[in-house]
Each structure stands twice: as structure tokens, then as C-alpha cells.
Amino acid sequence: MRSAALPYSTCAYCQSLLLRDGLELQDIGKVAVLPPDVSPIQLGTSLRVEGLTLTVVGRVRWGWDNGSWNEWLLDAGDGSERWLGEAMGAFMLTAARADLRELPMIQGFATGGEIAVGARLTVEGITLVAIDRKEARCLGSEGELPFPTLPGRSMTNIDFRGPNREAVSLQRDARGASVWLGYYSDLASLAPANLRTIEGWSIPRELTR
């Protein structure tokens, strides 16, 4: 239990999802067993970006019609909520930007409106294009999490991409809408440490620090 701010935790042994309520722990159900994958990230992996050390404390795996992806919850020690999205061998590092919910397009999305692929969104002078829209459902989780990850949880995710790796992600679920701002990156640029050891593979030199 590293972070008292995160109310949900997945038991690594019995897949129970535990809700922390003061000093009480409440078992609120079982999460799905995570399907096997060859992600280089694991709970405890740390990243060093912009002078911050970000430690992976939780993971949610989302599935959609044509695949699945990982979202790794990062603890920066400053109470901010950051995620490392991992799909197709590439990464997207984002932080919550509640203030962007004021943008008209996002306000519309938050109240159930649609955003088509190809739509343009301007944030801080940078124009981003919506490159995909997915209806996703939770496939499983591990570690500590800010929301319950029971089977059946679903969300709408729209990814925007800017000309120079800029990324904006909009998510909408039963709780409402959230806005995530960040950038696409390869793993090496995130200066990772404590990567997962994968049988049959050696960690490239550029990824060790």
C-alpha cells in the first residue's frame, strides 16, 4: 500500500478488488486475470522524465474490437494522476488536465456528444487530430488504482495526435469525462529502470541506467 490516495487495490494472489475506506478494507469483487503479454513494463518500473521520477503502481488492461492496450498508473509523489499508455509497442505519457474540460468540443463530449475521427482540437496553440475512437471494456487489472476495475466496466476513448508527438486522450465512462494531455514516446526516451525481464530477450543497453 504505497499510496494512500488510491482507493482501489488488486490482490496479486486472489484477484480480489479491495476498496480502502479509512482503515477498513472492503472486498468488492474479483477482477479478471490479466491475459499474458510481453510488455516490458511491470509494477515497480520507474521512469525519469522532466526531472520527475515516475513509478508504476497499477495497471488496467483495456480491450476493444480490434485489440487491447495497457494503461499503467504512475505515481510521481506529488499527488498528480499520470498514466503511461502502451499500445502497438509505443507509449503515451499523459497527465490529467481537468481545466481542458472547459473546451467546447470536450464539454460536448462530456455530455454524451460524439467526436468523429479526423476532428481537430486546438490546445495551447497546437492543433491535434482525432486519430481513433474506441469503445473499450476492462479486461483486468493489477496493483493500485483510482477506480474499480471490475469486469463489465467500459469506456469511450478518443486519441488525438499532434504534429510533434503531442497527445490528447479523452475518456468517458459512467463517472464522466476526463482529459489527458501528454506526448507519444518510445521507451528509451522515458529513461526506464527496473524493466520486466522477459525470457529469451535481453534488455537493450540503451534501456538500462
Next chain:
Amino acid sequence: MNAVRNIACPNCGGALEVRAAGFSVNLACAYCGSLLDVSRPEVVLIEAHDKAAKGFRLAPGARGTLFDVEWETVGALRRRDLGYSWEEYLLFNPYAGYRWLVLSDREWQFGTMLLDLPEGNDDTVSWRGERFTRDGDASTSETTAVLGEFYWRVRAGDTVEAMLYERGDTVLSREGGGGEVNWTQLVPVEDDVIAQAFGLGRLKAHRAVREPSPSSGSSSSTANDLPTMFGLACAAIVALLLAMVLISGPVERASASIDAPFAATREGVRIGTLTVRRPWQFVTVTARGTDFDNRWVDLDYSLVDRATGQSMDGYGIVEHYSGRDSDGSWTEGSRKGTTLLGRVPRGTYDLYVDASAHGWPSDPSPQISGWSSLPETVTVSIEAETGSLPWGNWWTAAVLLFAFPCIAVWRQYREENGR
């Protein structure tokens, strides 16, 4: 933890490995070629096939170190656009993600998908401060064969719009349409390097040297396919001829001549008897006239089966015209006419001919002919033959077989000289 997920092909039962578990969504079975959905814990058959794609230079599972990183080949695609065909290999390293190897015209390119997108218009784009200019026109390419696993829903028949931009020997490829556009940077890699990295034999030296390269894109492979194309066409046409000779069967002939009257039809002249000794044979009927001019003779053939009385009919013509106009003298038509009767079943046949002659521009009158007592006729000799070869079919096949390589040569010539 084991990096490989073991599954069984639901179509053929073959034992398969998912090498990029969690990323791969489609897998084409190495044994039967069936397309499988491996995105979920349960493997689902998307499309059953009974033959795996073959002939790829790198097999799924092949590993090699390029640019200091070890890569495992996880997927292989064959793609083509109008006239060109090339191979694309998906490389994977769990720590470094995905890369591409493109093998086109015996040249390799290493591809990295871009996260920072080039900006510009259809003719030039800039990327990381450098200008790239368009190479060739936009083209649509189609995936024709799939082997191994992919992180998207690949299948044979997929098409994608592509445009290439180049600067020096670096190529930026823009693929996609609609909302999602993917940019890939392609840099050349020597075949020696690939061969050494993946433990392969070297590709044969170029027979046709292409310097400077007329279209050094990821999707050009022209010169060195041509000898193969012509060779295959030649082999096919010779094989077809041999097959025709083999199945044509024994030859039997019958011949006679017929005097065709004007303004009337001479009917039912028997030419002779033919026996078809194979289940099916071709019969050709050749008509020859001599020395007539500005005349034509219509010939109706009936090949009558003695056993059943059923008749197979054909039509022939011999014609010859001449004259003189502002361009000088001219002749037209042929005094010889060949008619092919196909699929004549085994049996004994009598060939009968009806013939009528015609004059051009009008039938000759007895006065002009000079023999008022004898009606003028045109004599046509008829020869029928079993076991003949359908030369028309053969020539059609030849034209069709050589048309494609010839178009390719023409396109290449135009590319080399036209730009």
C-alpha cells in the same frame, strides 16, 4: 515469465506460438494459412484456409540484430500495386517495439514508424528540418499473402493508399486514408547486413543494374522480375502447345471440290468421311479458291454423325477483292478460309457443304461472263482434317501471356525515359 504464448490452430490443430502476446491481434497459421484472432484468451478462427503462404525470405521466428537491437520476425506480408510486388516483414522486440523490413527488388529497407509527423503538401514535406520530395504518384497497394502475427486486423485483400517522399536514400512513406495516417521512415540496409544478421544466404547479384534508381521507393520492383515473367510466359506457351499436340489425336483427312454458283446455293455436296477416334477432337475445314477476284463464296458445313444423324454446323468464307482508288491499287480478302469445329465427339461423320458465290459490287451477268450457255461458278476445294490444333486459342493465349510482361517493359521504359 515465458515470452511466448502457445496456442493450437483451431483449423488444422498445428502448434503455434504467439510471439508478441498482448499486442498481436491476427495470426496467419504457419501450417494451413488460416487467419486467427489471437487478441483474446480464446483463439478464434476468422477465415479458414488450407495452404500457408510460402516463399518468404524471412520466416516468422527468425531473429537478427540490426542497429544494435535484436529483432524477431513476427509477421510477413506480400503486397503489390499495379505491376510491382514486394515483401514486408514485421519485426518485434518487447523492449523496442515494432520495426519493418521491406524487401523490394532485392533491396532491403528498415522502417520505423514516426511519432513526429512530417508536415507539408502532396509534393514536398519537411521532417526534422529536412525537405523530402514526392517520389512517384500515390498508389494503392493490396496485401496478397499473410504469414505470422500482426498488431492490427490484417488479412489478404487489404488495400492501403501510399505515397513516398525521398531525400537522398531515405524514404518517408505515408500510408493510410480516412482519419488515420501512418508515416514510416525507410532507410536502406545492405543485403550482406541482413544476410549476416539473420543467418541467410546472400541474394543473387543484380542481373540488371538500376543506377540511378528510377523509383527507389519501398514499392518498386521492376527490372529483375522481367526475365522471370518472360521465362514463365514462354514456358507456359510451350507447355500449352505440347498439351494441344498430345490431346489432338490421330489425323484423318477428306477432300473434294465444289463449284459454287451465283444467285443460287449448291446444297449437300458430300466432301468425304472422317472418323473421330478420341472422345473429343477438333476438326478443321479449309476452303481454297484460285484465281477468282471480286467474288466471295459463302460455305455452310455440316458434319453429320452417321450413327445419330445429328449435325454439327460451321460457316466459312473465301473472298478476294481488288481495285484502284486515289491511293493506288488495292486488294482485300483471302482466297483461303479455315473453320474450326470444336469438341467433335467420337464417331464417324460425313461432311456436307452448301456453297453460294457472290460478285462484288454485283453478281456477274451472263453477258459479262461471256459464256451465256454455262452459268459461271467459283471452284472451291475443301479439305477437312481431324486431330487439328486450335491455333487461334494458342495465339490468344500467347497474346494474353505476353501482354503483362510487355506492359511492364513499356512502363519501365516510360519511367526511365519519361521523367
